[in-house]
Amino acid sequence: MKPDEAFAKQGVLEEQQRVQATERKLTENSKTQIRQDCANLRRRQEERENVDVLPKIDLADIPLTRPYPVYHKTKLANGVPVWQFNQPTNGIAHIRIKFDVNSLPEPLKKYLPLCSE
Amino acid sequence: MKRLFANLNSRAIHTAAARGLNRQKYNLVPGQTIHGFTLEESKYIPIYDMTGYKLVHNQTKARYIHLDSANTDNSFAVLFRTPPINSTGICHILEHLSLCGSKKYPVRDPFFNMIRRSLNTYMNAWTGADFTMYPFSSQNKKDFQNLMSVYLDATFFPLLRHEDFLQEGHRLEFTPGEGKLQVNGVVYNEMKGAMSNPEEYFSLRLMQNLFRTNCYRFNSGGDPAIIPELQLEQLRDFHSTYYHPSNAWFYSFGDLDFTEHLSLINSQVLSQFPAAKSVDSKIAKEPRSTGATRTVEERFVPDKMRPLNQQGKLAMACLCDESYADPYKSAAMMLISKLLVDGTSSPMYKALVASGLADSYCPGMGYDLGTRDAVFTLGVQGSLYDAEHLSRVEKAITDTLRQVREKGFDEKSFEKALHETLFSAVLLAFDPLVATNQGKLWPEPHLADDPPHSLRLRPLPCLQCHRICEPAARGLQAHHAFPGPRPAVPPRQLRKSVLPPASHRTVGSSSS
Numbered sequence: 001m002k003p004d005e006a007f008a009k010q011g012v013l014e015e016q017q018r019v020q021a022t023e024r025k026l027t028e029n030s031k032t033q034i035r036q037d038c039a040n041l042r043r044r045q046e047e048r049e050n051v052d053v054l055p056k057i058d059l060a061d062i063p064l065t066r067p068y069p070v071y072h073k074t075k076l077a078n079g080v081p082v083w084q085f086n087q088p089t090n091g092i093a094h095i096r097i098k099f100d101v102n103s104l105p106e107p108l109k110k111y112l113p114l115c116s117e
Numbered sequence: 118m119k120r121l122f123a124n125l126n127s128r129a130i131h132t133a134a135a136r137g138l139n140r141q142k143y144n145l146v147p148g149q150t151i152h153g154f155t156l157e158e159s160k161y162i163p164i165y166d167m168t169g170y171k172l173v174h175n176q177t178k179a180r181y182i183h184l185d186s187a188n189t190d191n192s193f194a195v196l197f198r199t200p201p202i203n204s205t206g207i208c209h210i211l212e213h214l215s216l217c218g219s220k221k222y223p224v225r226d227p228f229f230n231m232i233r234r235s236l237n238t239y240m241n242a243w244t245g246a247d248f249t250m251y252p253f254s255s256q257n258k259k260d261f262q263n264l265m266s267v268y269l270d271a272t273f274f275p276l277l278r279h280e281d282f283l284q285e286g287h288r289l290e291f292t293p294g295e296g297k298l299q300v301n302g303v304v305y306n307e308m309k310g311a312m313s314n315p316e317e318y319f320s321l322r323l324m325q326n327l328f329r330t331n332c333y334r335f336n337s338g339g340d341p342a343i344i345p346e347l348q349l350e351q352l353r354d355f356h357s358t359y360y361h362p363s364n365a366w367f368y369s370f371g372d373l374d375f376t377e378h379l380s381l382i383n384s385q386v387l388s389q390f391p392a393a394k395s396v397d398s399k400i401a402k403e404p405r406s407t408g409a410t411r412t413v414e415e416r417f418v419p420d421k422m423r424p425l426n427q428q429g430k431l432a433m434a435c436l437c438d439e440s441y442a443d444p445y446k447s448a449a450m451m452l453i454s455k456l457l458v459d460g461t462s463s464p465m466y467k468a469l470v471a472s473g474l475a476d477s478y479c480p481g482m483g484y485d486l487g488t489r490d491a492v493f494t495l496g497v498q499g500s501l502y503d504a505e506h507l508s509r510v511e512k513a514i515t516d517t518l519r520q521v522r523e524k525g526f527d528e529k530s531f532e533k534a535l536h537e538t539l540f541s542a543v544l545l546a547f548d549p550l551v552a553t554n555q556g557k558l559w560p561e562p563h564l565a566d567d568p569p570h571s572l573r574l575r576p577l578p579c580l581q582c583h584r585i586c587e588p589a590a591r592g593l594q595a596h597h598a599f600p601g602p603r604p605a606v607p608p609r610q611l612r613k614s615v616l617p618p619a620s621h622r623t624v625g626s627s628s629s
Contacts, residue, residue, distance in 0.1 A: 003419030003428040023298045038290045044280045055263035056234045
């Protein structure tokens, strides 16, 4: 498929021709009808309407509390606290470990992104 | 005031208790009738820890699938099979118009009003090449029921008013100053934009050249040159023919009691339709041409932001087997497509792009199951200089296909692709809720035949993935790379190996 500026122009021209062909066929009556239709449409678009026929929720429909996920709290041997939440992971283990990089010499820190994603 | 809060609290606790993992259990058996529906089948789907329920409405034969999940985000969709009958955009304009007010909710724009006045987590409506779908989701039960009521009334009992047709479809108007006649309309203008988008136009023309007899030969969105031919009466007829319960598919997902959804649908909609109707909305299979390959050259409106000589597009495409007719075959084709074109080390990428022959792949590269007959597309876009250049691209494509056919894929790439496919299916990064909202989990409507339809979800990301896994396991076990079906995967093998069949694993437990 080829990009073609003439094709774009042709599209615009064809639309004009279609409109012109339609216009030639218009009678005074149909012109009045078009104006009438557009006026009706505008009136309808500007109408104030009662949207309260649509359903909505009340405060009473929203629970004020959320159930907190069940978890187990344990501690590692060195006293680091661990919160454990059971999740259905389809048998796949996910692990994310964070390291304290404070002891890393400042000039080396810029290379850290090489070791991460 | 204090008392009111106390009441609210007790109610909230009561509601919360019945949700998520603590949700109600269903005691439904196949053959049982509930709210006018008969349960045909129920099945636990271990990979997502969901249970699927497939029902059919006794009186109207409307189909219903529910996926029971602990997810408190609930989604609902109603879908109609709407094969376009011409390129007037009839399905697309109807989709817009049905959201312009209905019998029970006669306001101009119930859709956008509900976006503002509800707690929805998703609201949409769209027209596909052969279906029209109206999905939403919400976590709040009352909100969910409100949205469901609005969606059902919009789709089954829309007002389809003349003024809305002029606004959303097409109209003639005289410009305010000069009084020049012009065509206007939301869909009319939207499609003018779409047709000057090179990628969209390319995909449309490719499809129209592949499907020359069935409904895909029409522009389902509407061709601006033809849209003005559409009459409101035709649109109303189309609605009464295709937006009938006998041509409807209802889907729901989540932890809310779906039997309440059934009750709402039955009382608000289905009970008002006295009988089933025979709706001819099946999509015909495209006959295969027996002649030589057809070559078509088309022109398109260029992208103004890029030089003209960098915008060429070339695709070689063919019709394949019927989409999902054999889920195993479809899954295998997806895998072949992945191996052939995905990633910088794939044979097609090497031959077409890394070689410097072309800038990038064309839109729609690879295997596509979006139509009744699946389509395989291979091609490029960018700087395509002349006929000689085009024929070099064609030759590179056919040579690569020939090489792959003779030598096969290398074993490492195959293992990697299979592993990635299966891993992404079980990873749950693939969110069933999102998939539900986007219609990705439901059986394609062009496959879902008249009842009994199948409680078969789509193969990829795949609930059938163990089907591809098993034969692959037999083939690969010789190379010690693949653990055979066993109750659970020892964690140390996970990195190197393909996961065992989903049906052999337990969900929610990390040990065997």
